[in-house]
Structures are given as C-alpha cells and as structure tokens.
Amino acid sequence: MNKIAGIKQVISEVVSLLFKSDEKRTIDQALQLLLDFFELDWVYVTILEPGQRSAHFLYEMTSDHVTGRKDVDPFLPYDTIPWMINKLLSGEDIILDNIENLPAEASVDGMLFKEQGLQSLLIIPLTFKGTVGGFMGFDSIRTQRHWSHLEVEDLHIIANIFSVIIERQCNQLLAREEKRRSELALQKAREADILKSAFIASMSHEIRTPLNAIVGFSSIIAETEEIEERRHYQKVVEKNNDMLLQIISDILDFSQIESGELPYEYMDFNLREICHEINYKYTSRSQSGVPFFFHRERHPDIVLYTDGNRIKQVITNLVMNAYKFTTEGSIVLSYRIVDNDYVRISVSDTGIGIPPEHHDDIFERFVKVDSFSQGTGLGLPICKTIVETLHGQMGLNSLPGKGSTFWFTLPLKPR
Numbered sequence: 001m002n003k004i005a006g007i008k009q010v011i012s013e014v015v016s017l018l019f020k021s022d023e024k025r026t027i028d029q030a031l032q033l034l035l036d037f038f039e040l041d042w043v044y045v046t047i048l049e050p051g052q053r054s055a056h057f058l059y060e061m062t063s064d065h066v067t068g069r070k071d072v073d074p075f076l077p078y079d080t081i082p083w084m085i086n087k088l089l090s091g092e093d094i095i096l097d098n099i100e101n102l103p104a105e106a107s108v109d110g111m112l113f114k115e116q117g118l119q120s121l122l123i124i125p126l127t128f129k130g131t132v133g134g135f136m137g138f139d140s141i142r143t144q145r146h147w148s149h150l151e152v153e154d155l156h157i158i159a160n161i162f163s164v165i166i167e168r169q170c171n172q173l174l175a176r177e178e179k180r181r182s183e184l185a186l187q188k189a190r191e192a193d194i195l196k197s198a199f200i201a202s203m204s205h206e207i208r209t210p211l212n213a214i215v216g217f218s219s220i221i222a223e224t225e226e227i228e229e230r231r232h233y234q235k236v237v238e239k240n241n242d243m244l245l246q247i248i249s250d251i252l253d254f255s256q257i258e259s260g261e262l263p264y265e266y267m268d269f270n271l272r273e274i275c276h277e278i279n280y281k282y283t284s285r286s287q288s289g290v291p292f293f294f295h296r297e298r299h300p301d302i303v304l305y306t307d308g309n310r311i312k313q314v315i316t317n318l319v320m321n322a323y324k325f326t327t328e329g330s331i332v333l334s335y336r337i338v339d340n341d342y343v344r345i346s347v348s349d350t351g352i353g354i355p356p357e358h359h360d361d362i363f364e365r366f367v368k369v370d371s372f373s374q375g376t377g378l379g380l381p382i383c384k385t386i387v388e389t390l391h392g393q394m395g396l397n398s399l400p401g402k403g404s405t406f407w408f409t410l411p412l413k414p415r
C-alpha cells in the first residue's frame, strides 16, 4: 500500500471508530491508531476554559517515550503557552517540523516545549459554534517529522469530528444538568406545597384551641358569681389570649422573615430595664406555680444600640417556652458580659429538658420535640433569625429531665 492510501485508510478507520461511539474506550482506540500510524508520542484533545485561563485535557494518548504524563495536571495554563493560544484563537494551525524554528515571540511557549522534549508538533484549533473552544495536538518527541499538506488536511477532518463529539457531549451534559435542575425545582415546589399544607393544618389547629378556650370561658365568667372561680377562669382566658397573640405574631413574623421584610428599628436601650419589665410582667401575673426570677440588683446597666423591641420579643419567647415546659422548680433570666465584647443573655428552667439529638433541629421551623405539645414550632427559628440579624448567636444547654438554658449573645458595640 502506498503512503497516501495508508493515510486514507487509517483516517477512515479513525473516522468510523469515532462515529461508532464517543465512549472513552473507543476514543482512546482512535487516538492510539493515530499515534501508531504517524509514529507520534503524544496525541491529545483539549477544551479551553477561558474563566480559568487554561486548556483542559479531555483525551490523550502517549507513547512509551513520554513518561510521567499520567501524573501531570490536566489543566495547562494560558500563561505557559501565550503565543500558541493567540494563534489558535485566531483560528490558525500551528505546524512546526522543528521546534528550533519557533519565532522569537514564542520564547515562553518554547520553554515548555523544550521541557517536554518536543521536536515537532502540529496543533489544530477546534471550533464550537464558530468559535475556537479547544485544540487537538499531534506531538513528536523521538524524531523531527515533516507534516505534509495532505496529512494536515486529513487530520483536520479528525479534529472536526472531535469538535462535533465534544459539542454533542456538552449539549448532553447541559441537558442532563437542566433536567436535574428542573427535577430539583419540582421537588422543592412539592416539598414547599406539603409544608404549606402542613403549616395551614397545624396553624388552624393551634389557633382553634386557645380561641375555643377564650370563647368558652368568657361566657362562663359572665355566668359565674363566685369571685375566686371567676378569677380562675379569667386567668385561663388571659393565658389563652397570650397564646393566641403569640401564635398570630409568630405567623406574621415568620411570613415577613420568609419575604425578607421583617422590620428592625435600632435605638439605644437598657437591657436591665427590659429584663426588669419582663420580670414584672411574669411575677405580677404569676402564670403558674413556677416562680420567675430576674435579680435586678445583681445585673449591671447595659445600654445597647440595637432593636430593643425585637430583643424583648426573643427574651419573652424564651420565657414563655420555659413556662410551657416547666411544672416545678424555677425559671431564671440573667445576663453577663463576656470578654468585654458581648453580653450573654440566658433563660434557664428546671423543666422537662431537650434530648441532645434535638439540640440543633429545634431551631429549624416547625420542629417540636413532642408533636402534641402546643405551639407552632416557629418561636425558636424566629428568635434565632432575629439574634443573628442583630449580629449575635443563639444556642442551648439542656439535659432531659433536668432543664434547659437557652442563651443568646449580642455585641456590646454596634456593628
């Protein structure tokens, strides 16, 4: 077989392999054929990653004369081949029978070529949708080789097929990614829908319970003459009023947090006064048999520039939770300065406590340790969001059966 017929035959074998499959095994086989036939040492296909300013080797085949290539970084930075990249990007081939004939402006590229021991090379740009997006290279290390016009033309056919293969793979990848994204969006929408239904069902239940109590006991109060009995019913109504108000304000806050519209109003406020106010509210109403303590005289005056009403809301929420889950012992509100940097406020109770496996997830929305307990499961996530927005942190220490301490921090200096 003469040389031309030989070239035609190997090119047609490579073409039929590439048309058969774009699996890596088949592509490697095709590259091996080219490597052997043209007695090359390195045949490779890259795509350009302009964002990373480097070329990424997708496929490559080397002869035994190239050692250590497998450990080499698959990314070739543009900085190491500036002349070559410029030429390729303008759509030109690089044909060098003898590396010594590199033009002077290719000195940086020449250093890399010499380091790799290259003698000759042929590099053809790969175009995707009319733009150069990669290149295919045919390098010799053992010998200098002359690239004939016919060989270059035939190898262009192979390079064009690679352009098509890579473009198709990219499209498939994009389609797969698009499908994955839309499946994820659908799943999220379904989850949101389920969550919304669960939320509405649970809210309706949570609202109806105190409302029924308020309606029922209000009419009983009107018919009751005995003063002690009336007072008792009045306390029940008051307690349920609080609960209902809390639920409704949680729902409002929650929807504002979700839409990023929860308003914050910054002002100077005295932490000691707020704690004292809360103390007064709970001790004067004596919500249950459990005593509540805030020792005003033991705490320093601290003036913070933050949203005082939101801080009051967080502390009140923690105190109400403490009441909900404590039947004996006490509830204590306190704070202390840490590292001259921030204040740590805590509400401790001697209630039922929280198992360690729930210490993180109770700060997630709708989570309740006991699904039958009263409440929306929104209180703690709202508190945490508020505290974090005001540049603090929130956490808890708790032991089942022993009690809980919910704490949060606030910076002493405004941020």
Ligand code: ADP
Pocket: 250, 321, 322, 325, 349, 351, 352, 353, 354, 362, 367, 368, 369, 370, 373, 374, 375, 376, 377, 378, 379, 380, 381, 404
């Ligand atoms: P809710 O607004 O329904 O009270 P939270 O987010 O405030 O919801 O609380 C979520 C859950 O965390 C409660 O249902 C309860 O299981 C647990 N929890 C909160 N505070 C305490 C506490 N002081 N003692 C024991 N469990 C608590």
